Amino acid sequence: MADAPEQGFFHYLAEQARVAFGADIAWVLLTRDGESELIVAEPSGAPLRQAAQAMHVALAAGGDAVRVDEGGGTLPDAPWFVREGVRACVARALRDPDGALRGHVALVFRRAVPAAAVYGDALGILASYARRSVLGYRELRRRADDWRGLVTQYEALFHSAPVLINAFDQDGRCTLWNEECERRFGWSIAEINRQDDPLALFYPDPSDRARVRESVDSAPCRTFREWHPLTRAGERLTVMWSNVSLPDGRIINIGLDATESRRAQAAIARMATVDSLTGCWNRAEILRRMSLKLNAARLDPGAAFTALMLDLDFFKQVNDRYGHLAGDAALRHFCDQLRACVRGGDAIGRLGGEEFLVLLDGDDPGTALAVCDRLREALRNHALEFGDDPLMLSASGGIARFVPGDTGTSDVIRRADLALYRAKREGRDRAVVYDG
CATH class of the missing domain: 3.30.450.40 (GAF domain)
Known part of the structure; x- marks a missing residue:
């Protein structure tokens, strides 16, 4: 009492x-x-x-x-x-x-x-x-x-809350660093404050640090903004930060770690555009990219492109003799070799079955012919190891350039398909340029 x-x-x-x-x-x-x-x-x-x-x-x-x-x-x-x-x-x-x-x-x-x-x-x-x-x-x-x-109670809440909560004073010294921050970023508050510029740990780029300081010091924002700080392990996070102004003028930073969510979103988006078997663009995505190139080429002659249609020779025989697992392995092996033969900006897509489309910048058919030559050589030098028998694969190609009169992707594809049919008719394992 x-x-x-x-x-x-x-x-x-x-x-x-x-x-x-x-x-x-x-x-x-x-x-x-x-x-x-x-x-x-x-x-x-x-x-x-x-x-x-x-x-x-x-x-x-x-x-x-x-x-x-x-x-x-x-x-x-x-x-x-x-x-x-x-x-x-x-x-x-x-x-x-x-x-x-x-x-x-x-x-x-x-x-x-x-x-x-x-x-x-x-x-x-x-x-x-x-x-x-x-x-x-x-x-x-x-x-x-x-x-x-x-x-x-509030201190316990701050320190144990499953969100990122921290605060830095005007001199850049960290004054609040909760358990979730330490767990996710990998540094303790003592380790942070031993740095001359603690923010440099998370934002090595000076321009990024300047924007972070501006968002906290001169223009704090309660709405969540996306930032990409580094962790101690070098992982680049995606964090949504909000800055809450206290009555005494201090700023508390509250962050939601959206890294895994964004990765999941990216994975879902990738699943919608990538062929799951080969890792190439799927049919819808490669045709969408081709449509964008065609529209750009109509406006700018310097944006012309070349289409290379490829077909894996005798693919049905591989399926019939060795089974569909061998057929899947053959498609993956073919795409691995193809990726090694194209340039970084070229796009590869699977149109369906064993048929593929490569989009190459520029209207020089020689570039597409060089890709086909490299691909055929790679397939000869790297047989598919499946079971006891190595499988030798080959491919045929049809090449067609964009021309100003093309009204849609089907015009270019039709010409490339005609050239591909000719390559097969002439014995396969070769490439033919459409010549009208």
Whole structure:
């Protein structure tokens, strides 16, 4: 209930009241959270505690004072008052700054007391002083304890929350770095603050750091913005950061790690555009890319392109003799060799079955012929290892250039297909340029 300084104060209050007013007994009863504590100027016992509790019940029933003397009033219902021969009793409520009843101070007389109301007024002054100097302090301390408890809870929330929370001061020193930050980035707050420029750990590029500082110092933004900091292991993250301004001017940075989500989105997007067996663009994607090239070539002659249509020779025989697993392996092997023969900007797509389309920048058929030559040589030098028998593969190619009169992708594909048919008719394992 009361700590040692409070007990000392209320014991002093009871003793001084007893001496000053000539009372036989004086006490202070304090209550809080359903418990009570009796502080008296003389030795106390259970009967006196019962009497003090009865007095407290009487005060709680209404009013700030209880006064009993020859002029009137009724003593609280407790045998102790009768046994002690009490002829006068004065009590005043002790209330905290919010007005809640926290106890009372009482004077007990075994003699008749004239003008007991005067004693009540004097106790009222003492009660007011106690409320301001002790109970008020107690309430402030209680509120401070509550605030400290809240601060502790919020600190625990900050440090254990499953989101990234940090803060940096104007000098770049990290002042808040929660557990999720340490887990995801790999540095402790002590390691960060040993750096001359802590932000350089996450953003090695000076221009990136400048934008980060601007977003926090001069233009904090509550809406989430995407940033790409580095981890200690060198992983580039995708983090959505929001900057929350506190009343004291500090900025708290709250981040959501979207790295895995973005990777999953990219994987889904890739699945929609890539052939799952060979890793080349699928039919829809290679035709979309061809359409973009055709539109660009219509506007700019320098953007002309060449289409190379390829067909894996005797593919049906591979399937029939060795099975579809061998056929799948043959397609993958063919594409691996093809990728090694094209340039970095060239696009490879699977139109279906064993038929592929390569888009090459420029309108020189010689470039496509050189690709076919390299591919045929690679297939001869690198047989497909499947089972006990190495499989020798070959391919035929048809080459067609974009011409200004082409109205759609089908025009270019039709010419490349005619050239491919001619290559097959002439014996396969060769490439033919469409010549009209």
